[in-house]
Amino acid sequence: MTPVFAVVGHPNKGKSSIVSTIAQNDNIAISPRSGTTRETQSYDISIGAARYTLVDTPGFQRPSRALAWLQEHAPSAERRRDAVRQFIDDPQCRQQFPEEVMLLKPIMEGAAILYVVDGSRPYGAEYEAEMEILRWTGQASMALINPIENEDHVQDWQQALGQYFKIVRVFNAMQADFEKVVAILEAFSHIREEWQTALADIVGAYRGQRASQLRESASLLAELLTRLCTHQVSQKVLSRSQADGLKPILEKKYFDDMRRLEHRHHESLKRIYQYHHLESTIDELPLEGNLFDTEKWIVWGLNPTSSPWPPPSPARQRERRWTLHWLAAASCWAPWVAACSVLAAPGSAPTAYPVSGCRDYRLAAMKPMRVRSRTVTSLM
Numbered sequence: 001m002t003p004v005f006a007v008v009g010h011p012n013k014g015k016s017s018i019v020s021t022i023a024q025n026d027n028i029a030i031s032p033r034s035g036t037t038r039e040t041q042s043y044d045i046s047i048g049a050a051r052y053t054l055v056d057t058p059g060f061q062r063p064s065r066a067l068a069w070l071q072e073h074a075p076s077a078e079r080r081r082d083a084v085r086q087f088i089d090d091p092q093c094r095q096q097f098p099e100e101v102m103l104l105k106p107i108m109e110g111a112a113i114l115y116v117v118d119g120s121r122p123y124g125a126e127y128e129a130e131m132e133i134l135r136w137t138g139q140a141s142m143a144l145i146n147p148i149e150n151e152d153h154v155q156d157w158q159q160a161l162g163q164y165f166k167i168v169r170v171f172n173a174m175q176a177d178f179e180k181v182v183a184i185l186e187a188f189s190h191i192r193e194e195w196q197t198a199l200a201d202i203v204g205a206y207r208g209q210r211a212s213q214l215r216e217s218a219s220l221l222a223e224l225l226t227r228l229c230t231h232q233v234s235q236k237v238l239s240r241s242q243a244d245g246l247k248p249i250l251e252k253k254y255f256d257d258m259r260r261l262e263h264r265h266h267e268s269l270k271r272i273y274q275y276h277h278l279e280s281t282i283d284e285l286p287l288e289g290n291l292f293d294t295e296k297w298i299v300w301g302l303n304p305t306s307s308p309w310p311p312p313s314p315a316r317q318r319e320r321r322w323t324l325h326w327l328a329a330a331s332c333w334a335p336w337v338a339a340c341s342v343l344a345a346p347g348s349a350p351t352a353y354p355v356s357g358c359r360d361y362r363l364a365a366m367k368p369m370r371v372r373s374r375t376v377t378s379l380m
C-alpha cells in the first residue's frame, strides 16, 4: 500500500515549498504570490523499489463558510465524514468552494494530512475553521510549522496545533537539510501504523540514494581538482620576447579554460542533486593583483610547502620552483575551493622553461573560486 500525503493549509504558507523539498523536485511552482497553486497536483516519488505520493493542494480560501455548510449538513458527530463527502460531490459547493473541494478530495480518498502553518506569523482563530474541517475528515494527520521569516510564534503554534494534531513538527522548507527531510519522513511513519514498513523502506532508499550522490559528487570534484591542477596551455616560441608577447594571450586562454571547466562541473553537481532550475553563480573571490605574491599566500593561509605535489625532481628544486597545493574540501557554507598548483619561480612567475631547443612557455596559476549555492551546499 503506497503512502499518500496531502499537504494542505492556508495560502502562501510554504505548502509547495515543502513538497518540493521533500520530493527533491524543483519543477514545482513556488512564489510569494498567494494562490500560486490553483489545482491539486500529485507527485509520485519512487526511489528504487520504494514509493510514496505527495499531493500539493491549493490553500483554503473560505474555510469558515465551508465549515458552516458542513455544520448544517451534519447534525451529529457520526455524520461528519458523510457531510464532507457530500460537500465534495455537491455541484454548488464545487462552484462556491473550489479550493476546499480540491484539497479535501485526496484526503477523502485516503491521503494522510500534512497541515502547514507559518511559524513567523501569529496564530489566529481563522485557522480553527481549517483545522476543524480537517478533523471532520477523520484522516490521520500531522502538523508542520514552517518558520518562513523567523521562529517568533512557533511556541504559540505548537500549543494551538497540539490540540488538533497528535504530531507537530517544525520544518523549515528552505533550510531543511537531508537529515531533517529524513526525520520528517520518519515522523510520517507514526501517522499511520500500516505505512510504517513502506516508510522505513523509503527512508532506507533515501539514505542509499544520498550515499551514491555523495560518491558521485566526490568523484566529480576529484576529477575537477585533478583537471584544474594539471591544466596547462602552451605554445612553442623562438624567443623570450615572443614568449613575453604571448603571455597575456595564453593567460587569458588559461583562465577561460578554467572557468569553463568549473562551470561544467558545477552544472553536473547540480544534476547529481536533481536541480534542474536552480539559479546559482560561481563567484570569483575578490583577489586583486598577483597571486604569486607570497604576501597573498599568507592572507590565504598558504605556505610554500615542503612536500610539494607532484614531488619535484632535484633539478626542479634547484630551479627554485615552488609548488603549492591547496585543497579545501566541500563542506556546508565553507567556500568551495578549487585546488591549485602553482609552479613559480618567486618574483618572476609565470616563467618560461627551455624544452628541446625551443622554449615551452607554460602557465600554471591559481584559480580560486567558491560556489554560492545555498541548496547545493546544504545538501552536501
Ligand SMILES: Nc1nc2c(ncn2[C@@H]2O[C@H](COP(=O)(O)OP(=O)(O)OP(=O)(O)O)[C@@H](O)[C@H]2O)c(=O)[nH]1
Pocket: 010, 011, 012, 013, 014, 015, 016, 017, 018, 029, 030, 031, 032, 033, 034, 035, 036, 037, 038, 057, 058, 059, 146, 147, 148, 149, 172, 173, 174, 175
Ligand atoms: N524564507 C523562507 N521562505 C519560504 C519558506 N517556505 C516558503 N517560503 C516562501 O513563501 C512563499 C510561498 O511559498 P509557497 O511554497 O509557494 O506557498 P504555498 O503555501 O504553496 O502557496 P499557495 O500555493 O499560494 O497556497 C514563497 O515565496 C516561498 O519562497 C521558508 O521556509 N523560508
Ligand SMILES: [Mg+2]
Pocket: 015, 016, 017, 029, 030, 036, 037, 056, 057
Ligand atoms: Mg502552492
